[in-house]
Amino acid sequence: MQASRLTRVRETWLGKMKSASFVSPNFLERVAESESPFHRDYLAYRKGEITRAELISRLPHVAMLGDSVCLGTHISSPWSTFWRARTSHGKSWFLHFDAAPSMCSVSKALETITPFVAMECAGVGALVDYEYGHENLFRRILGTRNFSGQIGELVRAHRFPDLILISIGHNNVDWAWRCPPHELEEADERLKRLSKEFRRNYVRELRGLLEGAHIQQHRVAIVVYGLINFQSYFKGREAAERLRESDRTLYPHLETTYKYFVSFHPTYRCNLIRLAAMANEELRTMVEELNAEFGDQTGQVQLRYSNALATADLSRASLLHPIDGWHASVEGHNILAEAACNDLRASLDFLEIG
Numbered sequence: 001m002q003a004s005r006l007t008r009v010r011e012t013w014l015g016k017m018k019s020a021s022f023v024s025p026n027f028l029e030r031v032a033e034s035e036s037p038f039h040r041d042y043l044a045y046r047k048g049e050i051t052r053a054e055l056i057s058r059l060p061h062v063a064m065l066g067d068s069v070c071l072g073t074h075i076s077s078p079w080s081t082f083w084r085a086r087t088s089h090g091k092s093w094f095l096h097f098d099a100a101p102s103m104c105s106v107s108k109a110l111e112t113i114t115p116f117v118a119m120e121c122a123g124v125g126a127l128v129d130y131e132y133g134h135e136n137l138f139r140r141i142l143g144t145r146n147f148s149g150q151i152g153e154l155v156r157a158h159r160f161p162d163l164i165l166i167s168i169g170h171n172n173v174d175w176a177w178r179c180p181p182h183e184l185e186e187a188d189e190r191l192k193r194l195s196k197e198f199r200r201n202y203v204r205e206l207r208g209l210l211e212g213a214h215i216q217q218h219r220v221a222i223v224v225y226g227l228i229n230f231q232s233y234f235k236g237r238e239a240a241e242r243l244r245e246s247d248r249t250l251y252p253h254l255e256t257t258y259k260y261f262v263s264f265h266p267t268y269r270c271n272l273i274r275l276a277a278m279a280n281e282e283l284r285t286m287v288e289e290l291n292a293e294f295g296d297q298t299g300q301v302q303l304r305y306s307n308a309l310a311t312a313d314l315s316r317a318s319l320l321h322p323i324d325g326w327h328a329s330v331e332g333h334n335i336l337a338e339a340a341c342n343d344l345r346a347s348l349d350f351l352e353i354g
Helices: 027-031 039-046 052-057 078-085 106-111 137-142 147-156 181-185 188-214 230-246 266-294 330-342 345-351
Strands: 007-014 016-023 061-066 117-120 163-167 220-225 301-306
Touching: 027 039, 039 052, 061 106, 061 147, 106 330, 147 188, 163 188, 163 345, 188 220, 188 266, 188 301, 220 266, 220 345, 230 266, 266 301, 301 345
Parallel strands: 061 117, 061 163, 163 220, 220 301
Antiparallel strands: 007 016, 016 117
């Protein structure tokens, strides 16, 4: 696919990080073409009837809500991690505005179809949060916005997105974090409780997003991605651990990840895999029930569950970042981008894009 560079429109740093928005750099040339669906808007812009900002607002807007799985980041020293969390926009499987062909992304794929505005709302350490929960010190230092904050920003935005992709919840499956000792040995009830809490918090925020979507004057497509395939992922992690045993210069911060994600310890991984599978089932049934509840008679809103990321094969060490063996490498981001793109056709057809 033809890679192009995206130009930054807006990025705000007020306390917690706000979303970063980017517009296709050649959008004026593309909308100027007579066959473009935005050609009449372009003519209105040239006549001075609308501003450049109004022209941009008429392009498709695509938002990504999520956590560090959606960002080009990794863990290293505390200060480097802090800085990277605040400069990780545009380096992931969703949004990559470097012209280098080594990184594929959803944004590059969409740009072959239409000029558009990308809205990156994901944040390092983001959680599907409790209604009245408080973020811990580490997340506050990183400037993390949890799921409720990301959705709140979209609902209040001047331009509500046309397509919203959601991939969040990976931090919620850290079941061993703050776990009472007796539940580390007998975890069944804890896993059930955590999966139900996850669904309860997720559905509350998603319902608010749907309510916002239903009052828009344009169609809105929402894709809820299941959590990544942790069973295959840990095969890749185990391969990385074997490589590090033979060469200690590899994956220098592989063990550092245990400070941030307790359940990555080999002893706890089996139950993490179980909890992620339970969470994905909750997401699937939640989407079914919300579709039945909202029933969209007008054809205005489409809500879908996608298992694209939950079935992507992440079982190779080369798919993990060479520093922490936790987050995705460039090759890993390409795998996630391909999986996500392969399941977007129904949403793009609904929005009549391409």
